[in-house]
Amino acid sequence: MRFSQLLIPTLKETPSEAEVVSHQLLLRAGFIRKLSSGIYSYLPLGLAAIRKVERIVREEMNRAGAQELLLPMVQPGDLWKESGRWEKYGPELLRFTDRHGRKSCLGPTHEEVITDLIRLNVHSYKELPLNLYQIQTKFRDEIRPRFGLMRGREFIMKDGYSFDASEEGADATYRKMHEAYHRIFSRCGLAFRAVEADTGTIGGSFSHEFMVLADTGEDTVVICSKCEYAANMEKARCLEPPAISPPPLLALTKIETPGKKKVAAVTEFLNISAKELVKTLVYMAEDKPVAVLLRGDHEVQTVKLANALGVNTDNLRLAEDKEIFDTTGTPSGYLGPIGLTIPVLADNELGRMHNFAIGANEKNFHLLNANLHRDFTVQTITDLRQITSEDLCPTCGGGLELTRGIEVGHIFKLGTKYSEALKATFLDNQGAEQPFIMGCYGIGVSRTVAAAIEQNHDKDGMIFPLPIAPFQVILLNLSPKDEAISAASSQLYDQLNKSGIEVILDDRDERPGSKFKDADLLGIPYRVMVGKSFSEKGEVEIKDRATGTTLNLPLAEAGAKLV
Numbered sequence: 001m002r003f004s005q006l007l008i009p010t011l012k013e014t015p016s017e018a019e020v021v022s023h024q025l026l027l028r029a030g031f032i033r034k035l036s037s038g039i040y041s042y043l044p045l046g047l048a049a050i051r052k053v054e055r056i057v058r059e060e061m062n063r064a065g066a067q068e069l070l071l072p073m074v075q076p077g078d079l080w081k082e083s084g085r086w087e088k089y090g091p092e093l094l095r096f097t098d099r100h101g102r103k104s105c106l107g108p109t110h111e112e113v114i115t116d117l118i119r120l121n122v123h124s125y126k127e128l129p130l131n132l133y134q135i136q137t138k139f140r141d142e143i144r145p146r147f148g149l150m151r152g153r154e155f156i157m158k159d160g161y162s163f164d165a166s167e168e169g170a171d172a173t174y175r176k177m178h179e180a181y182h183r184i185f186s187r188c189g190l191a192f193r194a195v196e197a198d199t200g201t202i203g204g205s206f207s208h209e210f211m212v213l214a215d216t217g218e219d220t221v222v223i224c225s226k227c228e229y230a231a232n233m234e235k236a237r238c239l240e241p242p243a244i245s246p247p248p249l250l251a252l253t254k255i256e257t258p259g260k261k262k263v264a265a266v267t268e269f270l271n272i273s274a275k276e277l278v279k280t281l282v283y284m285a286e287d288k289p290v291a292v293l294l295r296g297d298h299e300v301q302t303v304k305l306a307n308a309l310g311v312n313t314d315n316l317r318l319a320e321d322k323e324i325f326d327t328t329g330t331p332s333g334y335l336g337p338i339g340l341t342i343p344v345l346a347d348n349e350l351g352r353m354h355n356f357a358i359g360a361n362e363k364n365f366h367l368l369n370a371n372l373h374r375d376f377t378v379q380t381i382t383d384l385r386q387i388t389s390e391d392l393c394p395t396c397g398g399g400l401e402l403t404r405g406i407e408v409g410h411i412f413k414l415g416t417k418y419s420e421a422l423k424a425t426f427l428d429n430q431g432a433e434q435p436f437i438m439g440c441y442g443i444g445v446s447r448t449v450a451a452a453i454e455q456n457h458d459k460d461g462m463i464f465p466l467p468i469a470p471f472q473v474i475l476l477n478l479s480p481k482d483e484a485i486s487a488a489s490s491q492l493y494d495q496l497n498k499s500g501i502e503v504i505l506d507d508r509d510e511r512p513g514s515k516f517k518d519a520d521l522l523g524i525p526y527r528v529m530v531g532k533s534f535s536e537k538g539e540v541e542i543k544d545r546a547t548g549t550t551l552n553l554p555l556a557e558a559g560a561k562l563v
C-alpha cells in the first residue's frame with residue numbers, strides 16, 4: 001500500500017483523554033477513532049493488526065479441532081430468562097424491546113445461544129465432542145469504559161464453546177484449549193502467564209485467565225517465584241493465612257438465629273457463593289445510596305475497602321453523629337472499624353428488603369445480614385482478603401510475587417450449568433438422556449492488540465511484534481522528487497509485494513524527518529530507507545524497529561534480505 005493513499009490520520013500531540021500508552025498511541029498513529037464512549041472505529045492499520053491476531057486465533061483453534069461459525073449478535077430475552085441470567089447479569093447486558101414488544105439484548109457472550117443451537121440439533125453421543133467458535137463484535141455496557149481498546153463497550157471477541165459426553169472428555173477439551181491459548185499468545189509475540197481464575201458471571205467449576213504482563217494491567221496477578229503456581233488475585237491462595245486477632249464481630253458467628261435470615265441461607269437460596277454475593281451487593285449499590293460508617297480516623301481504610309470492592313466512592317459519605325448504622329437498624333459496633341451498608345431487595349420468600357453490611361478489618365471482609373433489628377449473622381469471607389508479597393505459595397511454600405496483568409483470554413469448564421438450565425441433552429451409549437458437559441473459551445481480540453502495545457513501545461511509538469504488525473516493512477522514499485530514488489523505491493516495493501511481504505511505501509511529499517517520526521510511531525518492524533546513500537553508493541538502509549540496529553546493503557540484496 002502507498003502511504004499517500006492510505007487513511008492514516010496521525011496526530012502530533014497526545015490526546016488528553018487517553019490515560020494509558022496503548023490508547024494514546026492507537027489514537028496518535030491513526031489506528032482507531034472514538035465514536036462515543038467505549039465505541040471505536042478501526043481504521044485500516046488498526047483493522048490490519050486485529051486481522052493478524054484473528055488469523056493466528058483461527059489457525060490455532062482449527063488446529064485444535066474447533067470449527068468456526070457465526071451466531072447472531074441480537075439475542076432473545078427469553079433464552080436469557082431460561083438460563084436465569086436475564087435477572088442476574090446486571091446492567092452490563094444491554095436490553096431493549098423490539099417493535100413487537102419482544103425483549104432482546106445485545107450479546108455480551110453466547111452461552112445461551114449456542115446451547116439452544118446444540119439442543120435443537122445434536123441428539124446423540126455419536127455426534128460428540130463438538131467444539132465451536134466465532135469471532136464477533138460483542139457489546140457490554142461497561143460501567144467505566146476506558147483505556148481505548150482495553151475496555152470498550154463494543155469490542156471484538158473470539159468465543160468458543162465445547163460440548164462433551166463425559167467429564168473426562170470435557171477435561172481433555174479444556175486441556176486442548178489451554179494448549180491452543182498458549183500457542184496463540186506465544187505466536188502473537190507476547191509475554192504472558194496462564195493463571196487460575198474466578199468464574200464470575202459466566203459460572204462453572206474452574207477456569208484460567210491468560211494475562212499479558214504489563215504495569216498498566218487492571219488485574220493483579222500472584223505468581224510463585226519457585227514453582228508454576230500463578231493465580232489472579234481474586235482467586236489466589238497462600239500457604240497459611242496469618243493468624244488474625246479476632247475482631248469483635250467474629251463473636252457474632254456464634255449467635256444462632258432461627259429461620260432463613262442467615263447470609264448462608266441467602267447465598268444458598270440464590271445459589272451463589274458468599275464472595276459473589278458481596279460482588280452482587282456492591283454492584284447493586286452502584287446506583288443506590290450507600291451509607292458509609294466512618295469513625296475516628298478510619299476514613300482512609302474505608303476508601304481502601306471501597307476501592308478493593310470496586311464501589312464508586314462518590315457514594316461514600318461521612319456518618320454523622322448518632323447515625324451509626326441507622327440505615328440498617330443494626331446496633332453499632334459490630335462491623336469493627338469500618339463498614340458499608342447496602343440495602344438490597346433479597347429475592348426471598350418474604351419479598352422484603354434485606355440490609356446487608358460489609359465490614360473489614362485488616363485482613364478479612366465480613367458480610368453481615370442485618371435484616372431485622374436483632375436477628376443478624378456474620379459471615380467471614382476469608383477468600384476476599386488480599387494476598388501480599390509476604391505470603392507464601394500454597395503449593396511449594398516459595399515466595400509470592402505480585403505483578404500487574406491484562407486479561408486477554410479466559411477459559412472455563414462450565415460443566416452442566418447451561419445445559420441443565422436449558423434442558424440441552426443427548427442420548428448416551430446406554431440410551432439414557434444426559435446434559436451436555438460444556439466449556440467456554442474467550443479471547444479479547446481487540447484487547448490483545450492494545451495489550452501488545454502496552455508491552456512493546458518506546459518514547460517514539462509502538463513496536464509491533466512481527467506476527468501481529470499491520471505491515472511488516474515500511475519503505476521510505478526519502479526524495480520523491482528524485483527520479484532514480486523513486487524508481488529504486490518502486491522496484492523494491494514491487495519485489496517485496498511479489499514475495500508476499502506486507503509493505504507500506506511512504507511516497508508522500510514530506511521531509512525525511514517527519515517520515516522517520518511516523519515510521520517509528522506506527523511501529524512497523526522493519527524500516528527501509530532509500531535516499532542519499534542510494535544516490536551516492538547504490539545502498540539502502542534497513543533498520544530494525546525493536547533493536548534499532550541498522551544494515552546498509554546494495555539495493556539488489558535488500559529485497560532478498562527482507563524476504
Ligand code: ATP
Nearest residue numbers: 149150151152155157407408409410442443444447
Ligand atoms: P474483564 O475482567 O476485563 O472485565 P471479563 O472477565 O469480564 O473481562 P470474559 O467474560 O472473560 O471477560 O470475556 C473474554 C475476554 O474478552 C476477556 O478475557 C477479555 O480479553 C475480553 N474482554 C472482556 N471485556 C472486554 C471489554 N470491555 N473490552 C475489550 N475486551 C474485553
Ligand code: MG
Nearest residue numbers: 092140142200
Ligand atoms: Mg468484565
Ligand code: MG
Nearest residue numbers: 200209407410
Ligand atoms: Mg475478568
Ligand code: MG
Nearest residue numbers: 209407409410
Ligand atoms: Mg474473564
